[in-house]
Amino acid sequence: MSGPAVKGRFAPSPTGRMHLGNVATALLSWLSVKSRGGEWLLRIEDLDPQRSRLEWSQWIEDDLSWLGLMWDEGGLADRGSAGPYSQSRRGDIYSQYLERLRTMGAVYPCCCRRRDILATQAPHQTDGRVVYSGRCRPEGAGHVVIDEKAFQGRSTRLFVGDAGIAFSDGLFGAQSVSLARECGDFILRRADGAWAYQLAVVVDDALMGVTEVARGYDLLLSAAQQIYLFGLLGYPAPAYYHLPLIGNEAGQRLCKRDPQADMSHLRERFTPDQLLGLIANMLGLAPTPDATTLERLLADFSWDKVPRAEMLRCPDLS
Ligand code: GLU
Numbered sequence: 001m002s003g004p005a006v007k008g009r010f011a012p013s014p015t016g017r018m019h020l021g022n023v024a025t026a027l028l029s030w031l032s033v034k035s036r037g038g039e040w041l042l043r044i045e046d047l048d049p050q051r052s053r054l055e056w057s058q059w060i061e062d063d064l065s066w067l068g069l070m071w072d073e074g075g076l077a078d079r080g081s082a083g084p085y086s087q088s089r090r091g092d093i094y095s096q097y098l099e100r101l102r103t104m105g106a107v108y109p110c111c112c113r114r115r116d117i118l119a120t121q122a123p124h125q126t127d128g129r130v131v132y133s134g135r136c137r138p139e140g141a142g143h144v145v146i147d148e149k150a151f152q153g154r155s156t157r158l159f160v161g162d163a164g165i166a167f168s169d170g171l172f173g174a175q176s177v178s179l180a181r182e183c184g185d186f187i188l189r190r191a192d193g194a195w196a197y198q199l200a201v202v203v204d205d206a207l208m209g210v211t212e213v214a215r216g217y218d219l220l221l222s223a224a225q226q227i228y229l230f231g232l233l234g235y236p237a238p239a240y241y242h243l244p245l246i247g248n249e250a251g252q253r254l255c256k257r258d259p260q261a262d263m264s265h266l267r268e269r270f271t272p273d274q275l276l277g278l279i280a281n282m283l284g285l286a287p288t289p290d291a292t293t294l295e296r297l298l299a300d301f302s303w304d305k306v307p308r309a310e311m312l313r314c315p316d317l318s
Contacts, residue, residue, distance in 0.1 A: 006038025009210045010064075010071070011201070013045045014056035018063050020261040020314060021216070021246040021254045024279050027297075028243055028306065029214035030069045031285075035301040038211075042071035043204060044086040047195055052088070063263045067272050068294050073208075082208040087200050094195045097203045097233060098156060098188055105145045106232055107188060109154035110136040132157070132184030141185075156189040158198075158229070165224040170241035171308055172217075177224035186225055202226050206235035214241040217310050218253075241303065246282070247311040260317045269317065278315045283307075289315060 010026045012018065018026075033040050042064070046052035057076055064071070073080035084090060101107050112135055138144060141159040160179035167175050188199040205213065205226075213223075220242045230237040246254045246261075254261045266275055273291040280286035280297055284305040 004037075004039045004209075005211070006033050006036045007041065007209050007211050008033035008038060008214065009041045009043055009074075009205070009208065010069075011043040011045050011204075011215070012060050013048070013051070014053060014060060015048070015051040016056055017059050018263045019254050019258060020266065020279065020317070023063070023067065023263065023266075023275075024246060024283060025215055025243055026064060026069050027067070027276070027279055028241070028283065029212075031294075031297055031301040032212065032214055032241065032303065035298055039072040040069075041073035041080065041208060041210070042075045042085065043208070044074075044076065044088075045197070045200070046086055046088045047197060047200055049088065049194075057086070059263070063267070066267060067276065080208075085208075087195070087204065090200065090204065091195065093207070094189075094199055094203055098199065101158065101188070101232065102148070102151075102156075103145055104232065105141075105143045107156050107158050108136065108138050108141055108146055108185075109151045110157040110185075110187070111154050111191075112136060113191070131182065132186065134185060137185060153191060155187050155191045157185045158188050159185050160225075160228060163228050165227050167223065167227055167237070167240065169220065169223070170212075170214075170239060170303055171244075171306060172220065172242055173308075175220065175224070177221065179224060179228060182221060183225060198222065198225050198229065202229040202233065202235075205238055206230060206233065210238050212239040212241065214243060217242045217245050244307060244309045244312045246314050248314055251311065253311070254314060261314060266317065278317075282312055282315050 008029045010029050012022060030040050044057050046057065061075055074085035078085050142161050163179045165177045165179060169175055186198060187196045189195055223240045227237040248254060259265055273293055276294065277286060277292040278289050280292055281289040284307050285297055285301065286292055
């Protein structure tokens with residue numbers, strides 16, 4: 001399968017209106033691929049049926065379009081040949097890959113419940129990650145193929161063994177992670193059948209031909225888990241850029257509940273060019289917060305300008 005040399009993606013969870021942090025991620029990802037003639041795809045990460053709504057996906061598309069951040073592939077219209085592009089409709093595909101891992105002996109059934117509850121959410125380091133104790137890990141894990149029936153009504157956990165993952169993050173440089181120490185065997189499918197973020201994102205990035213991923217700093221550890229899975233499934237891992245989170249004055253991360261940073265407020269208060277100027281200045285891409293255009297930002301985009309910080313201060317949005 002041949003595709004563009006550079007393909008990036010934006011993979012929002014449609015659980016609310018986007019905020020400034022989401023838009024900053026989308027902008028950096030778009031600029032990175034477009035400055036090198038690449039393609040950009042939009043994937044809807046609506047794995048969590050309780051929190052995801054079609055309406056929010058529609059708003060994501062509307063807000064990206066308002067800013068001029070147009071995607072070449074994906075979205076609700078499923079443009080492209082690697083669809084569907086909404087994770088809620090990709091269960092059959094995830095099943096095939098999970099089955100492949102089962103026949104390799106890489107997974108085992110688990111009846112521990114607490115982690116099951118957390119597993120479909122994109123994990124965020126600040127949430128206080130729990131390292132799995134290995135309570136359900138069978139003798140010979142990693143080698144023994146366990147019968148399909150044993151997984152019924154149980155969650156499916158991936159055996160990580162003593163895998164050490166080394167990779168270079170585009171912003172934060174060399175990383176070295178011991179999966180056993182930092183996360184332990186992790187869940188790929190919950191007991192109720194829901195797919196976990198880690199499996200879905202790897203299968204999707206692989207099948208959609210994604211070559212680079214730009215997303216929040218809080219997912220840095222997830223990159224190690226995902227690189228491990230790419231390796232098991234025989235796909236090359238994409239390049240990763242983990243981006244500074246955007247915080248308020250008190251140093252708390254912006255979230256979908258912050259009304260000032262919400263796109264509905266931002267669109268009332270600013271024009272697209274004004275908002276681009278504010279975000280570009282915050283990200284080190286423009287020397288002043290004056291209005292700017294995507295064309296201007298593209299012309300002199302470089303990752304070297306983006307601060308290597310875990311958090312950047314949100315500009316005044318009042
Ligand atoms: N869907 C995740 C989120 O909105 C992002 C996952 C990713 O980029 O890998 O937080």
